[in-house]
Amino acid sequence: MQLPARLQQVRVARTAQKRRLICQAGGKVMLEVSDLQAKVADTDKAILKGVNLTICEGESHAIMGQNGSGKSTLSRVLVGDPQYEVTGGSARFQGQDLFDLEPEERARLGLFLSFQSPIAIPGVSNIDFLRLAYNSRQKALGKPEVEPLQFYGHVMPKLDTLHIDPSWLDRSVNEGFSGGERKRNEVLQLAVLEADLAILDEIDSGLDIDALRDVATAVNGLKRGNTATLMVTHYKRLLNYIHPTHVHVMRAGQIILSGGIEVADVLENEGYEGITNLLKKEPALQTT
Ligand SMILES: Nc1ncnc2c1ncn2[C@@H]1O[C@H](COP(=O)(O)OP(=O)(O)OP(=O)(O)O)[C@@H](O)[C@H]1O
Ligand SMILES: [Mg+2]
Structure with missing residues (x-):
């Protein structure tokens, strides 16, 4: 039976994804997550139930999924949030076993998370916080720490881009920032720290x-x-600006479908029911 054009597109994307086990254009694998399982620490509550995800240099991945499907938990487990305990599977970042590294070592290697609800740090100025974090990374990279004046030179162009x-x-x-201002401030941090893998929740x-x-x-930028x-x-409108190379759907602690932007189109037009229907018609598209 001839597949509708949209399904064909998704199938093509899926096949392409299988083929892309080796990164395009000779790029390196940056993050490789295999069968990752995690629970809430000190409880039996399992949240991640076997996540598989490979991210190569130069790629831009989007994860979509209903509330409570485990997206923030995945992000937090990757950066080492002690709220969660890894119970199975593995994650390698820049060739190293992520779970052998302390959270600050992961940051020094270039892994950063912008939180869904960024916290305030009263009494610590933004510029001091940014310079401290920047210098800590410089040190880890074997580069000289920068003085306050020199640091202004590094930060100012980033403020311009962000209209801050x-x-x-x-x-x-x-402190006292509106929700939107906090988000902007988070991206300022990522820009200043020159993240290698920025996770944006x-x-x-x-x-x-x-x-x-x-x-x-x-x-x-x-x-x-x-x-x-x-x-x-949750929304395709962000993806209209930041064109992702890959779009994944998460459900009940697993990535169940991966493809290109057409996956976000199915979601936008038909909601999660569209994804469920798609997988019923084409079970082979399911990734887990
Ligand atoms: N520390 C915790 N203690 C108890 N339950 C937790 C904890 N962290 C996450 N959960 C539960 O795990 C599930 C996944 O949560 P998570 O925050 O990862 O979802 P999400 O996909 O990011 O959802 P949203 O789209 O609403 O942000 C939810 O049911 C949540 O209540
Ligand atoms: Mg979340």
Whole structure:
């Protein structure tokens, strides 16, 4: 039977994904997550139930999925949030076993998460926080630490791109910031720290139209040939700005479908029921 055009597209994307076990254009695998399982620490509550995900340098991945499917948990487990305990599977980042590394060592290797609900740090100015974090990474990379004046030179262009008022630098981290301002501030951190793999958990939630464009522009500005992004989002509007190379759907602690932007189109047009129907018709598309 002839498949409808849309299903064919998804099938092509799926086949392409299988073939892409080796990264395109000779790029390196940056993150390789295999059968990752995790639970809430000190409880029996399992959340991640076998996640598989490979991200190569230069790629931009989006994870979509209903509330409570495990997207934030995956993000947090990858950066080493002690709320969660890894119970199975593996994750390698830049060739190293991620779970052998302390959270700060993961950050020094270039892995950063922008939180769904960024926290405030009263009493610590944004500029001091950024310089401390930047210098810690510089040190890890064997590069010299930078003085305050020199650091201003590094931060100012990033403020410009994000349309952030320089007065933010002297304010305490996120204190008194609106939800959207906190998101912008998070992207400023990623830009300043020059993340290799930036995980963006709902960076678009609570942003007004202009802020969404500014933040997306800044995220695009993070892209260099050897960096990658992993975005968690509920809406295709962010993906219209940050064109993902891969789109995944998460359900009940697993990635159940992977493809290109057409996966987000199915979701946008038909909701999660569309994905369920698609997998019923084409069980071979299911990844787990
Ligand atoms: N520390 C925790 N203690 C208890 N339950 C937790 C904890 N962390 C996550 N969960 C549960 O695990 C499930 C997945 O949560 P998670 O925050 O990862 O979902 P999500 O996919 O990010 O959802 P959303 O789209 O609403 O942000 C939810 O049912 C949540 O209540
Ligand atoms: Mg979440």
